[in-house]
Amino acid sequence: MILVLGATGGIGGEVCRLLKHEGTPFRAMARKQEQIDCFHKDGVDAVRGDLDRPETLTAAMTGIDTLFLVTAPTQAQVAQETAAINAAKRAGVGRIVKISASDCNVRSKIPWAKSHALIDHHLRASGVEWTILMPTAFMQNFLWFTKPVAKGYLPLGAGKGSVSWIDTRDIARVAVTVLMQDGHSRATYFLTGPETFDMAEAARQLAKVTGHGVRYLDLPGPVFRTVLRLTGNSRWMANGLVAQFSDMVAGHHDIDPTGEVERLTGQPPKDFATFLRDHRDAFAKAA
Structure with missing residues (x-):
């Protein structure tokens, strides 16, 4: 039996x-009774x-042989x-399949990158069999x-840096493949989309799907932080994203496409144009 944590998330x-x-x-595990009722x-x-x-966790894990572990990036x-x-x-529990991050590092200035590294080290030393999935930005x-x-x-603070953005649906597809198969113990997989592109290219593709011009604004850190706060991000999240884009992206430290999604699932990952078409309504409603 598989237990899915983060079952109400993306x-x-x-x-x-x-x-x-x-x-x-x-x-599925959830915190609220109304969520349980919906399941x-x-x-x-x-x-x-x-x-x-x-x-509360030991009872939830009774009878479980495989755990899927994903949590939102928070200070906890x-x-x-x-x-x-x-x-x-x-x-x-015999095995844990964990979502980590491609940029994780115990000395990173990006808070969730450091968090994932610390958790990954704990998992590897736990004595439980593990598989770690390390996706790039979503x-x-x-x-x-x-x-x-x-x-x-x-509006982003990404300079001319490029990212191998990945659709979270492809991350889930890899996770399910790994959860259902043997042979992935003690494996770490770096997951990316099929292409790498900078924010100027992202703006061009957004213009195609929205039907109007979209221009990339490369913002200084303080301005980018303000935009993030205005779009609903917490101070902690905004500071982390500024660090991530100024270091990993603008600093050209992100990884190139790996091909792991197709190797593991037999299907190529979705490209950015497909993602935008699938979410056209979200951009249209904001207009």
Whole structure:
């Protein structure tokens, strides 16, 4: 039995959908009873558990042999995922499939990059078998900028750097493949989209899907931070994104396409044009 953490999020929710489609037994974990009720209405086994309350995790993991671990980037991420790993070990879970990040490093100035590195080290030393998936930046992050794009601007602090952006649906597809197969223990997979492009190219593709001109604005750090705050990001998240774009992207440190998505799943990852077509309505409604 597979237990899916982060089951109400973007990647975890897609993992649940794909596992259900495949007819693979799994259980979703969520914090709120109304979320549990929604899963039950959809015919999905679900259990309450809270990563901020480690005492709730052992019961949630009873009878589980494989754990899918993904959490949102927050200041509590290290404590939450470490608690999940420890609970899995106590419950006798045999393997953990974890979503990490391609830029993780214990000395990184990017908070979630450092967090993932610390958690990955803890997982590898836990004694539980593991598979770690390390995706690059998510295409879905462009949805933060639907309103400025509607006004003809893509405001980022990325310089001329390029990124191998990946659709989170492809991350979920790889995760489900790994969860359903043997042979991935102690493996680390770097996941990317099929192409690398800079923000000027992103703006050109956004212009095609929206039907109006979109210009990339390369913002200084303080201005980019202000834009991020105005688009609903917390101060912690905004500071982290400024660090990520100024270092990893503008500094040309992101990785090139790896081909791992197609190698593992047999299907190529979605390109940016496909992502934009699939989310055309989100950009259209912001206009």
